[in-house]
Amino acid sequence: MTYTLVPGTRRTVRPLALDPSQRAVVEHRGGPLLVLAGPGTGKTSTLVEAVVDRIDNRGLSPAEVLVLTFSRKAAEELRDRIAGRLNRTVATPLSSTFHSFCYSLVRRFQPADVFTHPLQLLSAPEQDVRIRELLAGGPDTGKVGWPSSLEQALRTRGFAEQLRTALARARELSLDPVDLQRIADSGALPEWSAVAEFFEEYLDVLDAQNHIDYAELVHRAVRLTEDPDVRRQLREEFRAIFVDEYQDTDPAQVRLLQALGGDGRDLVVVGDPDQSIYGFRGADVRGILRFPREFRTRSGDPAPVLPLRTTRRFGPRLLTASRRVAAGLGVSGGIEPAAFEAFRTPRSEGCPYGAGRVDALTFTSSGAELAHLADLLRRAHLEDGIPWTEMAVLVRSGLRSIPPLRRALVGAGVPVEVATDEVPLRQEPAVQPLLLGLRVAAHPDSLDPEVAQGLLMSPLGGMDATAVRRLARRLRDEDREANRGERLPRPSGELLAASLRDPVALELLGDWARPAARLARLLSAAREQVGAGEPPEQVLWTLWSGTPWMRRLRSAVDRGGAAARAAHRDLDAVCALFETAARAEERSEHRGVAVFLAEIEGQRIPADTLADRGVRTGAVRLLTAHRSKGLEWRLVVVAGVQEGAWPDLRHRGSLLQADRLSPEGLVPPLPTAQLLAEERRLFYVAVTRARERLVVTAVQSPDAEGEQPSRLVSDLGVTVTSVSGPPRRPLSLGGVVGALRRTAGDPAASPALRRAAAARLARLAAEHIGEEPVVPYADPATWWGILPPTAAEVPVRPVDEPLALSGSAVSSLMDCPLRWFLAREAGGETVSSTAQGFGKVIHVLADQVTTGRVEADADALSEHLQAVWDQLQFSAPWVAERERETAKEALRRLVAWHNARPERTPRAAEHGFAVEIPVVRADGSTDTARVRGSMDRVETDEHGRLVVVDFKTGSTKVTGEALAEHPQLGVYQLSVQHGAVDELVDGDPVAGGAELVQLRQPAGTGSAMPKVQRQPPPEPDEHEETVAGRQLRTALETVRSETFTARINPYCRFCDFQRVCPAQPGGATVLSPGAGTSSTEEGSDGRPV
Structure with a gap:
């Protein structure tokens, strides 16, 4: 088969209609020229027309024209536009970045024996x-x-x-x-x-290593141009030089331009001193202001200055706001005042969006700011018809602000595009599991419980939390059977980590464990590759290609929508990782996976990859103000403009003071006024990106010590609007579903309205793309409360074993079964380290006093307290001091109580016990509770009866009415009757009651004794059952039935789970009474919360 290449039809680009100030630049007759060009004044078009004029009308060849700029994207745009205007291809690149040009100089003029291989x-x-x-x-x-x-x-x-x-x-x-x-x-x-x-x-x-960094590259190029022969050759070669964004040049780049065009030749530079924002890279705003004096004409006069006078980007309102910000940017330096004044006062003409709109909004919290920002963007898209690609959100700091912004916007249904160089590659969500797998392959000992769980729940493992818990339970059951009670089962995390080292054992568990087995095989294969010396790129490919992850991303791309945008970003990040691995292998000459891992995990700053993949369509750009320079959108939100963050007036390089370095030595530090000027220029760049609407947002905390808006907000000269409360119903598909669900289930709504809402929900639920539902949460089958409760595959506690309980567990189950389950079984308990440490120290000292190991003397106990106190953690020094005094007072009460009990004989301290108590359940069946615990102190009274003492170091008080049925004390007394203290006395023990000794609380005003609360011995009722027996039965039946209801009790205000408790307003769900009319029924996406 023969193929014939047919040239396409060439599109002729017509000359642009230039205004008089632009035409003056194009018609400049030669020599150095400074063009001052503000936002939207057409500087790129002017530069393109000036280059074309030199080639078409003045006899220069494209090879004799050099166009320099700062980014690859800008260089490519200039190259394409110039080639389009010339209507022909050229043999040499018409534009390049400074670094690309310097690289070509070094390769061209450096002695051949210096670099045997191309520079990296x-x-x-x-x-x-x-x-x-x-x-x-x-x-x-x-x-x-x-x-x-x-x-x-x-x-x-x-x-x-x-x-x-x-x-x-x-x-x-x-x-x-x-x-x-x-x-x-x-x-x-x-x-x-x-x-x-x-x-x-x-x-x-x-x-x-044949490596070179960017600063060294420019330095060597400058040194080469100091050679008279090289300088003469370059000046003969380039007869016209154009520089875009001249305000971003550093001293080395200025010296390079002096060598190329400092002899009065045709050198046209375009820039804007108000947009000089790269001081941290060495750029100095004084460079553009000094240009007329540093680049003189051949007659010795300062270079002329021509300002561009017309902005076409935005209308009068946006122009006025930007001028107010620019008014605080300082003086003109070495530029003739008339030219600078003309530059600072442009006209607005031809803007397609009218006068424009400027809003300054403040919110009471960062969460409210993010919610309203998402709502604003959605309304602009749905109500104002602004495409997603015509919107941008700009921030001061990418590392600090972009991750939470991206999460909030994506969660609210706003499509977001973040450049891959805004965050370090290692922080990309799609890169992290691959690096984690690579680390396990290179360092098998790093596979600890946390890493194992992370891998299983990552895209490499493909399991959710429920599946991982099921796997952990199954592994614990097998471990329990294997050791036959000879030891306790190993922790779940250890078993998960061990299982990923044994693919065969996982495969025997069945199909449901197949994802874990696949992951184990992948890690095993990767380890073998690392051991065989395979390069990082190949090991990464094994991990990447061995799971359905890649296919899922491709499928998401094909479906389109938000999932496609997320998949595109993940694929870009993975491609960047592979490119980095390939470059590392080329540079490092087979240094191996471990070295590559150290390098990639050691990277702390973001950087672009060598291949620019461009911007995805259909998404809002989220980027820093620095990256926004040169770009524009119809709607721009400048977010998080907080005092202390923007302006950021911290001195850079404070330890080595690099900002003070000069050829003569160290100069004084930059004054705060100069730092503020650069921050204001950055703010100016941000607010001049908008063509139609500008929104500046900040948090204004009600607390005087909280976050406050930046002083820069007032520079806009517009009224600041304070927004309170959450946004009204989000304009999202989830918000529509939520509203329809509330209406369909609202008894107060008319039957017709409820039927209409249900019909619309049915229509949304029926929408599919292929086999995937578009709105899965519109289907009632996914709603809470519709389906009957499910039964766990594995019971909370084994049904064929006695139920293990403690006195505190029975007490917790009686107060609130849901809290017991969340704290004890779900692992949600968060005990304050301060309270825990305080109580542990007091209990240890009480034990030693009871057993006689420490004298019952307050001073002696205080010395022991002092010896360990500094090891405890407190939130502040004053808290530590306050608690120390409280602890000393508690010990004084302990000593007074201990010494005032001659009728009592201590029998044991910290007495551990475990007894099995038969329980007759309500249905007549029998069960067994294994009650375990530790009694703080056991005594015999004057009648020989056993009394259990429980020391309390908290501030919670037990009322007299509740004391008689105190579950923990009751369980202790019940345990005494079933043999918990048999070894402490001769004969059958008799319960003589139990006591709470409140060491934090005095017995009365001015009393040296602690408050003692006594529970009498148990008295059986007519059914021969004690209060503690009934409580134990209730606790056992609650756990066995696995019905953990929320119960209002006096301790609710101290509970860690209020936000998820259906008995509390903040935790109400669709199953809660009255939830149908509550705003907490669903989240902003229509899903239950």
């Missing part, structure tokens, strides 16, 4: 890892003489970042290690002597 350019995260690897050697290696004052900082993430900034700053200023040593020797900052030594070692290591 390090990304910022890779450079960060290299620096931390060198620092890991520490002060003991002898290579770098770090001062003792910095030894503790060497292995910290912050010091590595500061050192990276210092090295970059040195190269931007063309400083070598010897220059840094000179500065250190001057006494300005002695620590820089070690920095100089490290810099030299760092450069040697990179040269040996």
Whole structure:
């Protein structure tokens, strides 16, 4: 078969209609020129037309024109637009980034024997890892003489970042290690002597590995252009030079331009001093302001300045707001005042969205801000018809703000697109399970219980929490059978981790455990590959391709919608991980999986991948204000504009003070006014991205010490609106389902309205894409309370064994069965470490007093208390001091109580017991309770009866009425009757009552004694049953029936589970009485909460 390539029809791009200020730039007759271009003034179009004019009308060839900018995307856009205007292809690239151009210079002019292989350019995260690897050697290696004052900082993430900034700053200023040593020797900052030594070692290591970082790349290119022959050749080659975004240049890039076009030739630079926001990268706003004096014409005059006068991005309201922000940005520097004033006062013409709209909103909490933000975006899309792609949310800090924003927006049904370089690759959700699996393959000992559970519930394992619990129970049952009671079963987590090392054992469990068995086989195969020396990329492929995860993502992409956007992001992240692995293998020459893991897990800063995958359609952009420069949308939300966060007035590089570095030495630190000016310029960039509507949001806490809006919000000059309460019903599919469900189940609604709501729910439930339902939660089969209660496959407690209970468990079950289940069985109990530690210390000392090991003396006990007190954890020093005094007072009461009981004889302290008590259930059947526990103190009274004492160190009081039926004391007395203390006395023991000794509470005002509350001995009723016996039966039947209801009791206000308790307003569900009219019935997505 023969194929013939047919050229497509070329689309001719017509010249743009330029305004007079743009035309003046295009018609500039040569020499240096500074073009001041504010937001939306058409600077890119002007630059394109100027380049085309040089080629079409002035006889230059494309190879004689050099166009420089700062990002690959901007360079590609310029290249495409220029080629389209020329209506022909060109042999040489018409535009490139500074770093790309410098790379070509180094490869072209560097001596051939310097680099035997192509240079490998390090990304910022890779450079960060290299620096931390060198620092890991520490002060003991002898290579770098770090001062003792910095030894503790060497292995910290912050010091590595500061050192990276210092090295970059040195190269931007063309400083070598010897220059840094000179500065250190001057006494300005002695620590820089070690920095100089490290810099030299760092450069040697990179040269040996054939690596180079961005700052070093520009530095070497500048050094090459200092050669007269190289400079002459380049000046002959490039007869016209254009630079976009000149305000972002650093000193090294300015020196490069001086070498290329500092002789008065045709050098046109375009920029905006109000958008100089990359000071942390070395950019200096003074560079663009000094341009007229630093790049003079051939006659020696300052370079002319032409401002672009017309903005077409936004209307008068948005323009006015942006001008008010710009008014605080400072003076014109070296630019002629008339030109600067014309630049600062543009006109608004031709905006398709009218005057525009500016809103400033404050909310009472960050949660309310996120909820209203999601609601605002959905309403803009559904009511105003703004496409998702025409909206953006901008924040000051990506690492701090983007993750919670993304979760909130996605949860509210807002499609979101986040660039892969906004967060470190290792933090991407799709990357984390692959790295976890890779770590287990490389380091098998790292497979601990937490890792095992994480892998099983990750996309690699594909199991949910219920399936993992079922697997853990099955493994515990098998372990119990295997050891036949010779030891306690191993913890579930250990069994899960062990099972992932034995695929065969998992396969024997049946089909339901197949995902776990597949994961175990994958990990085994990956371990074998690591052992065989396979590269990281191949091991990752084994993990990635061995599960249905990849197919699920492809299927999600095909279905479209929100799931497709999430799948696209996951696929992009996984591709980036594979690219990183491939690059690491190429650079490192088979250094192995362990080294790759250390590098990727060591990356602490985000960076773009080499392949730009572009922006997905149909989603709201979520990005930082820094990344938004050069972009625009119809609706822009600038979120989280809080005082203390924006402006961020912290001095950068505080330890090494890299921001003070200059060729002459150290200069004074940047004043706060300059830091504020850069933060205000960043805010200016953010607010000028909107074409139709700008919304600025912040939290204004009712608490004077809480979060407050930034001072920058007031710069907009608009009224700030305070928004209270949650948004009204969300405009989402879930919100519609929730409203329909409430209406369909509302007895107050008319029958016709309820039927209409039910019909619409049925229609939504019937919608499918392929076999997948579009709105699964519209189907009544998924609603709580519709289906009958399900029975667990495995009982809460084994039915063929006595039911293990303690006195406190019986007490908890009598108070509230649901709380007992959530705390004891579901593992939700959260005991305060402070209260627990306090009580444990007092109980230990009480034990020692009872047994005579410590003298019953308050001073002696206080010394023992002091010896261990500092080991306890408290929320604040004043809390520790308060509790210490409370503990001493409790011990004084303990001593007074102990010494005032001559009629009592102590028999035991901390007496552990376990007895089996037969229980006759309500249906007449018999069961057995195995009651276990520990009695704080057992005494005999003057009649020889046994009295159980329970020390209380909490502040909760027991009323007299409740004391008679106190379950824990009753169970202790019941246990005495069934042999719990038989070994302490001769003959049959007789219960003589039980006592609560409240050590925190005095017996009365001014009393030195503790409050003692006594429960009398048990008295059987007419059915020969005691109160404690009835309570034990009730507790046993509750657990056996597995019916754990919520019960209102005096301890509810201290309960950890109020938010999920159906008896409380905050935890009401669709099963709760009256829930149908409660706003807590469903979440914003229509699902029950």
